[in-house]
Amino acid sequence: MxxxxxxxxxxxxxxxxxxxxxxxxxxxxxxxxxxxxxxxxxxxxxxxxxxxxxxxxxxxxxxxxxxxxxxxxxxxxxxxxxxxxxxxxxxxxxxxxxxxxxxxxxxxxxxxxxxxxxxxxxxxxxxxxxxxxxxxxxxxxxxxxxxxxxxxxxxxxxxxxxxxxxxxxxxxxxxxxxxxxxxxxxxxLGSYGKLRGTSKIDDPCWGEAMPPVYEFFKSAYLKRSQPKLEAVFAATLGFAKEHGFFEAVRQGRFPSRAAFLRKLKKEIGEAAICLHREGEEAYNRKYAHFLSRDYSAIRAGKVWVSDHRRLDQAWALADGRARRPWLTVWRDFKTGYWISWSLHFEDPNADHVIETFCEACLKIGVPEEIIIDNGKDYRVKDFAGGRRRFRPNYANQDAADYNYIRTQSRSLTAQLGVRVHFANPYGAQTKPIERDFLIFKEWMDKGMPGYTGGNPLERPERVEAQLDFERGEALVGYFIEEVLHQIKSQGKVLSGRSREAAWREEYDGAAAKWVTEDALRLYRYRISGEVTIKRNGVRDAALGDWYYAEWMDGHAGAKVYLRRSLKAWQEAWVFDAETDEYLGPATLGFWRVPALAESGLERKTVREKLAHKKRVKKTLKTLAGDGVEVSPEALLRYQSAGVQAGASLSETLAAEAQHANDKQQGKIKSIGQNGSAKIIHKTAMDEALSREREWRKTGTHDIACFSPATDEPPAKKRYSIFKCDLEDEE
Structure with missing residues (x-):
């Protein structure tokens, strides 16, 4: 040199x-x-x-x-x-x-x-x-x-x-x-690059006949089906032969396929080619501008992100078969700290989402906002309120919107005051948890026995012996706590810290909103659709049986919905569909009796159900009482007085409406308006629990509360709860 x-x-x-x-x-x-x-x-x-x-x-x-x-x-x-x-x-x-x-x-x-x-x-x-x-x-x-x-x-x-x-x-x-x-x-000296920046397609010798040929190539190549360059160029040659280029094609003077592709790249650029041939997702991943998120205004624990992932590991089932488990995770949006997670073999559903969410709420309090997937397991009405159905030219669209709003107000997130953000479908950029899953795959999945790969190309030639569920669950928990949370990152948020260190430094439990464990237990319960209380109570079409309690006899015809535990479907909590007020408990299968009572116990069960049926009928008769005798002259006189009082009644109602409006606008302050916030957030489920405890304490949770009071003491022949029982003895 x-x-x-x-x-x-x-x-x-x-x-x-x-x-x-x-x-x-x-x-x-x-x-x-x-x-x-x-x-x-x-x-x-x-x-x-x-x-x-x-x-x-x-x-x-x-x-x-x-x-x-x-x-x-x-x-x-x-x-x-x-x-x-x-x-x-x-x-x-x-x-x-x-x-x-x-x-x-x-x-x-x-x-x-x-x-x-x-x-x-x-x-x-x-x-x-x-x-x-x-x-x-x-x-x-x-x-x-x-x-x-x-x-x-x-x-x-x-x-x-x-x-x-x-x-x-x-x-x-x-x-x-x-x-x-x-x-x-x-x-x-070498002669390379003499024609740089020029194209044989633009040679003036072709005249005005070449632009249509180039436009044909351009339209044929820029398709979402991504045709091969060779196939598009072959079609372009055929088009050129029919439009005055027969001799040029035959003599080999026609521009090559590489010349057409170079001109296309120079004219519109590779980004536009990617958008037309590969779609928006590939364009966003390769060429689109990206936004730099500012996390400085977000408090640790304020926003959560959740998603599912199927592990690239095969675990052994109890029967000897192998299956890949699913992982459901709730992650802090800012620090990347994994708050709660669960492993399961069945496909992800709303039960896993709700269970892990409530578990996370018990650990660090309720978040203000969450970023979740668009799938039905997250949009389920029990958790996020369901999906609004919009159908053009639908006559009852207003009613459908009203029902959607009512259903959404009963969801877990609405009851706890959590704002929900739905991520774009298949948009990994909107959910930072996807990067965590990539770390999980590279650091853990590939090092475990039973690694299967994420697709057929990654699948190893031979899959080793698999872990059982108990051992695999323990290893996953150890990896999350001792490896994932301890990895230091030089990113703009962690700045050389690990996830656990950033979480301990920035999380403030006093700023979080907390709810009781009993309330979260009820929020875990699944919500049924709106049903009507009928003469046998509330019928569950899926189970083919009735939920019933004695208090339902006074609410026949009312619209209600049920909250039931996944592990104990026999008991249900019944709420009013209009006001969301807790009405009382109900039991499944109350009216179920054997078709042919043979044993003494079976005969006793039938007698008790029949006695209860008769008692309800007589109790409902007593609710109306003897009534008041009114003569025809008095009835007409009362009607006349009522018509004259109608004008003053309307004025009174207008004044009350104006008072309520002034109070809503802040012109009239209510007592305790400027009071301090409570540490424990009281929810609708706390109200239901309080009412249930009061009923059980006073013994007024059955139909006896509807019985009218009487001045005469009951007969002392035999102690009975209901008056109808005494009449049966007589």
Whole structure:
């Protein structure tokens, strides 16, 4: 390489004589990139008229003017001349034209010096990849100086052994010597990149027939089906043959498929090609602008993110089969700390979402906002309120919207005051937890026995023995607590900290909203649809049986909904569908009796149910009482007085409405309006629990509360709870 540096130093020295030719002590050599990009040149350069350039190039003035308009030459306008003539810089012309001009404008005795100057100028303006060829043969000329015949062949063999990346042959070296003797150093420069930035498709020889062919290729290639380039080009050739390019295609003069693709990339860019062929998801992943999130205003524990992932591990079931488990996770949005998680073999559903969410609420309090998936397991009405159904031209759309709002208000997130954000479907960028899953795969899944890979291409040839569920669950918990939470990150949020360290530093339990464990237990219960209390209570169509309690006899016809535990469907908590007020408990299968009572216990059960049925009927009769006898004259007199009182009643109702409006707008403050916030958030489930405890304490949770009071003491023949039991004895 010492010889190469020496040659380049000599080339730089050869540039100086050109300055004398241009009568300026400053260098007149202009880098080609700067010549093409900047129209301003040093005043020392030689500028030629359009006619002179045409004579040097051997073409017409119009051809030169066309090249000027395309920006192929560096030009200068003479502002002093009223005609504004355009002059072309000599340094921007091809090497052959510059050499021709030097021969025509220098004395004969300076021809050798001019050749050296021209070589130096050509070498300096050449790109690095074109200089490599000249550097190679310059070194070869020095190594083989004075050699020929067998000695030259032997020297070439030694050169090839010492320089395997710059091999040559005897004929190649002899051709290079001949070119150097005839053309100088410029003849040894590579000729790569001469057509850079041009396209054969834009050649004027094609006329106006080529643009339709290119547009056909463009429309055929930019399809979401992603057709192969070969197939699209074959169709383009067929189109071209039918539109005047038969001879060009037959003779091989037609542009290649690579030329069409290069022009397309230059015209619209690779980003647009990706958008049209691969879709928005691929475009967003590869080329779209990305937003930088600012986490400074988010408190740790304020926002949670959740998602499911199927592990790339096969675990052994109890029956010996293997299956990949699912992982459901709730993660802190800011610090990345995993709050709660669960492992299960069955496909993810709302039960896993609700269970892990309530478990996380018990640990760190209720979040203010959550970011969840768009799937039905997260949008279920029990958790996030369901999905609004919109059907165009649907006559009952208003009623459907009203039912959706009512259902949403009963959801777990609405009851706890949690704002829900639904992520874009299949949008990993909106959920940072996807990056955690990638770490989980690379750090744990691939190191565990039973690794299956995420797709058939990743699947190993042989899957090793699998873990059982108990051992696998313990290993997953250990990995999360001792590995994932301890990995330090240099990101803008963690800033060199681990997830656990950031969580301990930034989480403030006093700022969180807490709820009782009993309330969360009820929120775990699944919500039924709206049903009507009928004569046997509430019927569950799926179970084919009835939920019943004695208090339901006073609420026949009421619209209600049920909350039931997944582990104990026999007991249900019943709520009013209009007010969401807790009405009472109910038991499944109260009216179920054997079809044929044979044993004493079965006969006793039937007698108890029949007695209860008779007691309810007689109790309902007593609720109306004996009533008040009203004569026809008195009834009409009362109606007349009621009509006259109607006007004052409407005025009273209007005044009450105005008072309520003033209070809502803050004109009238209620007692305790400016009170301090409570640490424990009281929910609707706390109200239900309080009412249930009061009923059980006072014993008023059955139909006895509807019985009218009486001044006469009951008969003392036998102690009975209900009056109808005494009548049966009589």
């Amino acid at each position: 010492t010889a190469t540096r020496k040659l380049r130093a000599e080339v730089v020295d050869l540039v100086q004589p050109i300055d004398n030719l241009l009568d300026n002590p400053k260098t007149a050599v202009v880098e080609p990139d700067n010549c093409l990009q900047n129209q301003a040149l040093s005043e020392s350069d030689v500028f030629l008229s359009v006619l002179e350039v045409a004579n040097l190039l051997g073409c017409s003035k119009q051809a030169v003017q066309k090249k000027i308009r395309k920006g192929n030459f560096v030009t200068r306008i003479d502002e002093a001349d009223k005609r504004k003539p355009v002059f072309v810089a000599l340094s921007s012309l091809p090497a052959s034209a510059r050499e021709k001009w030097l021969r025509e404008n220098t004395p004969p005795n300076d021809a050798e010096a001019d050749t050296r100057r021209l070589d130096a100028l050509s070498y300096q303006q050449a790109a690095d990849y074109n200089r490599r060829k000249a550097d190679k043969y310059a070194l070869l000329f020095q190594a083989t100086d004075g050699l020929k015949g067998a000695g030259l062949r032997e020297a070439i063999q030694k050169w090839n052994a010492a320089h395997p990346e710059q091999k040559t042959s005897y004929p190649s070296l002899m051709r290079a010597r001949k070119i150097f003797a005839e053309e100088g150093l410029s003849g040894l």
